Structures are given as structure tokens and as C-alpha cells.
Amino acid sequence: MVKVDINNGKKVLESETGMRLIDILASQNIFVPSACGSNGRCGLCKVKISSAAIISDADRKLLSESEISDGVRLACQVLVNADMSIEIPSEFLGAKDFESVVSSKKFLTHDIVELTLALKQPAGINFNAGQYITVKMPAHGEVKAAMRPFSIASSSTTTSLIQLNIRLNPQGTVTPWIFNELNEGTTLNFNGPRGNFYLRNTEKPLIFIAGGSGMAPVRSILQTMNAFNINRKTLYFFGALTQRDLFYLDEMASFEKTLPDFTFIPALSNEPSGSGWTGQTGLITEVVDRVCAFSLNGYEAYLCGKPAMVDGCIAVLEKKGIDKSNAFFDLFNSPKPAVK
Ligand SMILES: Cc1cc2nc3c(=O)[nH]c(=O)nc-3n(C[C@H](O)[C@H](O)[C@H](O)COP(=O)(O)OP(=O)(O)OC[C@H]3O[C@@H](n4cnc5c(N)ncnc54)[C@H](O)[C@@H]3O)c2cc1C
């Protein structure tokens, strides 16, 4: 047997020798982020290991040199053959298991569904708007059980149910199951909440930038701002390909009426000419650059979506004067190509 000490004795796990660290943690309901089926492709399952740990090919590919020299490793690549001490964000120890039932499944666009999950056990969840949960797909047929992260899309003031916005990844494992096999009335288990993408308690003006299902955590924050009457100047840039990829337009229009200083700016990068679209067009980076023809010094920015979009937008925001320490983001990683 081996021991894994977490956060200086906060928890000590025992396991048989030779198991993967990520599996030992999961067997005790401690779920580090993962979006690649624990296959060394997403780079999300980072833990800091105090004892010397072997550096895998995936570590070299997905971690920076300074992370590696600080002892950071990918938990899915670490085999625990001796006692080990690790550090993980303390929120991972506080996340709980939940049983829910799918009370509604609604298509928002051709490739995004809204799931409403009514909580059964425990009956309520406390979270910060913008955080995410890890959905557990059970094993079925030949398919093994799998877990994937999805952001909560509903207000943190409602604790008895949560909503998710899930985009189909046709070559993926869990999202095709959600689209094709998960029905209203079915039990769905998840673990959470976790993540540090939540509204900071300041009075700074805000910029939100999201694309596709990146709408989810931003909608959760906006609904919560609305519930608490938070009065901060807010611009929300939402990137999509065409009009058929837009959703929650009525809700965004209602926020423009109820939130004191909120502007929603949908931007389409692939809308055919002559379609009647009169809003912004172009890549979201170009649209942010064009619309923000003023200094963003003093603003706080929250970005959510694919890594390339987030990186491109952060570069534009910095050019406009936003301090990097005031830019927060959630990367909706899809796994990177498998490490050879
Ligand atoms: C914090 C966080 C919050 C998120 N929130 C949301 C959200 O609210 N809504 C949402 O829609 N998404 C969200 N995501 C993204 C979502 O978790 C991922 O897209 C997830 O991978 C989808 O699961 P899947 O099983 O369908 O796809 P996966 O099986 O994980 O596959 C994803 C992609 O990887 C490719 N792939 C698979 N295997 C290989 C391989 N061997 N080599 C190369 N490529 C491969 C597939 O082709 C597919 O395109 C979030 C991600 C994170 C990290």
C-alpha cells in the first residue's frame, strides 16, 4: 500500500501501489479538472508534487518549464509507486457528489442544448456564479464511464436546480451521449462546484467575452448580478458564426432593461451577406478592437471559450490598457492531439 498526503495532512489517502494519481484521487471523490478522459491531452489535471516525480512526455508537451521545475505534473500521468505528498487547490477537497434528474432538455441552437438538472441528493448546491461542475457519464454498452467539466449557466441564487449549456462535439464521448441518449427524467450524477472564474468583488467596469457554449458562465454571472442589483458598467461581446448560432437573445435584451448599464454585442464571423443582419460582423477580436475605441484601463475582463479565442482577445484587451491581473478566463479545452 502507498499513502498520498494532500495539502500538508488535510487529507491522507491510502491505495494499492502502481495506480495513477488521478484514479486514486477520483476513487476518494476528489476530482481534478480533466477534459480528455485522463489521456494526457488536455493539460488540465495539474497537481504539485512535493517528492521527486518522473516527467512524462505529456508533462513536457503541456506544462511550462517553470511548472515542471516547481514540481507540477499531470495527475493522469503519475503512477504512485511510493508515498507521495501533493498540493491541489483546497476547493477540490470541498467539492461534493450530487445526484440530479434531468428535468428539461432543450435545443438552444442546432449544436447547443440547455439541460436543467433538478437536485435530488443533496437537495441544494451553493456555488459562485461562473463555476463549473464535472458531469459523470455512466458506463453503457461497450463505452466506459467518463467525466467532463461543464460550467453552470444559471443563477447562484437558485440552489435547487442548475442549468448547463452543452455544445455537441461530434467526435467526443460525453457530449454525443448527452445529445443522443440522455433524456428528460433520467438520473445524472455530477461533482462540484469548482473553478475560480467568478465575479470579483470590486466596482470596476466589466467586459465579458464569450463564444458558443462559453455563454454559460457569463449568463450565470449576469443572472446573479441581476438578482443582486449589481450596478457596474458592463459590455458583453458574444462571438458566433451565423445567426443560427445565437441564443438567449431575449434574455440579453431583458438584461439591457434591468441592469443599469449593460450592453450586449453579438458578433457574427460567417454570416452571409444579404441576410438582413445589422449587428457587428467579423472575428470577435476585430469586433472588440473596433467597438472599444477608448482606453480600457481600469476595466476587469472575463473571457470564456476556446483557448485561441481567449488568447487573441487578451492580446487586444492588453493593447487597450487592461492590466493582465484584471483579466480572468475559463478555457473550454478540447483535448490536444494525443502525445506520441
Ligand atoms: C472548466 C471547463 C468548463 C467547461 N464548460 C463547458 C460548457 O459549459 N459547455 C460546453 O459545451 N463545454 C464546456 N467545456 C468543454 C468540454 O468539457 C469539452 O469540450 C469536453 O471535452 C467535451 O466532452 P466530450 O466527451 O464530448 O469530448 P471528448 O471525448 O473529450 O473529445 C473532445 C475532442 O477531442 C478530440 N479527441 C478525442 N480523442 C482524441 C485523440 N486521441 N486525439 C486527438 N483528438 C482527440 C475529439 O475529436 C473531440 O473533438 C468546459 C471545459 C472546461 C475545462
Ligand code: FES
Ligand atoms: S486529464 Fe490529464 S491531461 Fe487531460
